[in-house]
Amino acid sequence: MTELMGAEAEMRDALRRLRADGVQRLGERVRELSAGWAALQPRRPWDDADRARLGELAASAHRLAGAGGTFGFPALSKAAAPLELLLLGLRDTPAPGGDRLRQAGAQVAAVAAAWEAGPAGAEEDGADPGQASPAEHGEPIFLFAEAEEQAMLSAVIANLGYSVRRASEREVLEGALPEGPLSAAVIDDAVPDPLAVCARLAGRCPLILLAEDSSFENRLAAARAGVEALVAKPLEVNELADWLDHFAGGRAETRYTIVIVDDDRLLAAAYAMALRQAGMQVTSVSDPAQAIEVIAATAPDLILMDLQMPGIDGIELARVIRQTRRHLSLPILFLSAEQDTERQILARRLGGDDFIPKPVDLDRLVTLVRLRAERARALRAVMESDSLTGLLNHARFKERLGLELERARRHGTTLSLVIFDLDHFKSVNDTHGHLVGDRVIRGLARSLQKRLRRTDVIGRYGGEEFAALMIGTGPEEARGIIDHLRERFAAASFETEGGSFGVTFSAGIAGNAPGGAGPEGGAEAEAMISAADAALYAAKRAGRNRVMVAPA
The missing domain is CATH 3.30.70.270 (Reverse transcriptase/Diguanylate cyclase domain)
Structure with a gap:
């Protein structure tokens, strides 16, 4: 039973991004269909090239009819199916009458309206009822977008397995804010004053800004407004999916791996207890000579080391650790009552990253270790990962x-x-x-x-x-x-x-x-x-x- 559930989860995860990609293409086809019909209208009487274009539009309607229901837009399929026949009829009729033209135009509008109405069941309750959410039915994603983009973005997010709460342009202008907890908010920069919207939401949940302008100046303004992630347009679904998974994927809290090197076993046990209570994996070493072997075996995110130890001090041990190339970026935090600023600078120059003064406040210790380990892991992931897949390079x-x-x-x-x-x-x-x-x-x-x-x-x-x-x-x-x-x-x-x-x-x-x-x-x-x-x-x-x- 467990294996079956795992296989189903694997298939859901593999399909959800394909579905989201499909939704994005649906929106592109609807816009192309509407623009193509609008461009043909003033060109009558149609020549051979125009009639060929009518055939292409009919093919687009055919694809929409086939794919709409598959990606959660049954009304879109229903509207596109008769449009295909109407467009083919216009293509094959030498002088179509006004009634047939008006009927085709009305059906193009019906296709656009079906798209703008959004996917069946996407608002409030997320993807289809049979699909489990990666967020394990957690808080929804809040979406700010103009009407023409709202349907596509709502469907993309829903097909990634997240519930969606949408805001209309009027609500955005009036400064409406969602009630209750949110996993993340996605703000399209086409809405009025998007950075003001971000600033009002800052602190409520992680913010993802979809932006035409990805310049440094705009990124800085976004960061000052509280934006954690900026996804450049045209939208890359996989990048948006990665950010949503990162912020709202319901994954277990990251367990950082820490090695403590301290000859005082009692103090080392106290540090280890505080870090373990914060969810970290900790290995303590009382003999500095064993540190290299332990580091090789555990591949830690950070080393917490006493500066004064018998036989070898922390600066010397840090230099030994740095002799291995893969340990050059491994954070080393010194625990020390050292007040000599010259010696502190020497310790940093020869391998240490920071000092935590003794006596150690355990709450502050946990906070500093987590911040350093989090940043180190993020930097290591960038340096060691393949940019396309996120796997090791x-x-x-x-x-x-x-x-x-x-x-x-x-x-x-x-x-x-x-x-x-x-x-x-x-x-x-x-x-x-x-x-x-x-x-x-x-x-x-x-x-x-x-x-x-x-x-x-x-x-x-x-x-x-x-x-x-x-x-x-x-x-x-x-x-x-x-x-x-x-x-x-x-x-x-x-x-x-x-x-x-x-x-x-x-x-x-x-x-x-x-x-x-x-x-x-x-x-x-x-x-x-x-x-x-x-x-x-x-x-x-x-x-x-x-x-x-x-x-x-």
Whole structure:
């Protein structure tokens, strides 16, 4: 039962952004249809080019009739279906009468009205009743937008699984504010005085501004008005979805990992207790000589270190930690009663980031540690992540591979390296364009994130290649998991204006040497990559859309 629920959740998450993309295209088609009809009206009598344009408008109406209901706009489908027939009739009639022209015009207006009315059930109660919300039925998203954009934005947000409360332009002008708690507010800069709206909402909930102007000056003004996120227009649905998930996705509170290095066990226990009560994972080290090993094993977000310790002081230990390149950006906070400003500056210059004076106020300690860890994790995510997918980039993934192999060697555990490659991806770009290709890449990234465990490590290896480290999983077990994921991904479809299409991937798997045998360090990582690569190309030579395991 749990597995079934997980599969359903995975499918909902994969489909919701595709649905939101579809809604955005519906709005574009409605606007193109209305503008195209308006441009044809004064041009009568129509020539051959105009009649060809009528055929294109009829095709647009056909697509709206087919897609409207799918994306939550049944009234739009109902209005677009007869319009297709009316437009085809006008195209094929040499001299259509005024009644037929007025009827077609009225039906174009009906299509626009059905779109502006919004999706069925989108307002107040979110997406369709059978769809669980990523926010677990939490507070709604509040939307400020003008009428012409409100329907599209409301439907996009609803199809992402969030409930929507909308404000009319009149309510915005009158300064109406929503009552009750909100997950976030989305403000379109087309409304009157959008930054004043943001300023009135600031502090109530996170604010997302959709802006035509993404200049530094406008971003600064938005920040001063309390805006946390600015999404540039034309709207990129995935960026909006990422921000909504970030602010309202109902995810468990971030658990930061902290290492405390202090020879005073009693004080270290007090610091650890305060941080654990705040939801952090804490490892205490009383012997500074063990700090490097603990840091390698825990990959902390921050180190809390006493400045004065016997045998080695905190400045010396910080210099040792900084000798490892991946620890250059790791925050180190010194705990010290040191009053000498020269020594404080020296400590900062040689590796420390800040001082927390002793005696330590535990509430202040928790606040400072959380702020530093939050900022460090955000910066690390930017530096280490692939910009398109949010997964680890190539360099960071290879670094993690080396770390996990060292850990597996120490503990005698197994792990599997999987390298994925999208089949015939060049033809996707050539046929549908690079924007659609990017959607396919993001689609596979999300499938990997949903299906694999949080303890597994996932990266974009390059182009259309991905890689995953499956911790504590042998190659044959990994094959079964990846093969199931492959089948699910192959069954999904990607929508374009020309219809839908499917994509498959091939994968190669290699395991680490049993019992820690084999080469050490970087040589083992390179050998594992070569073995997984060879298995991947064997899968491609065998016909693609399959998973193969490298020989042991």
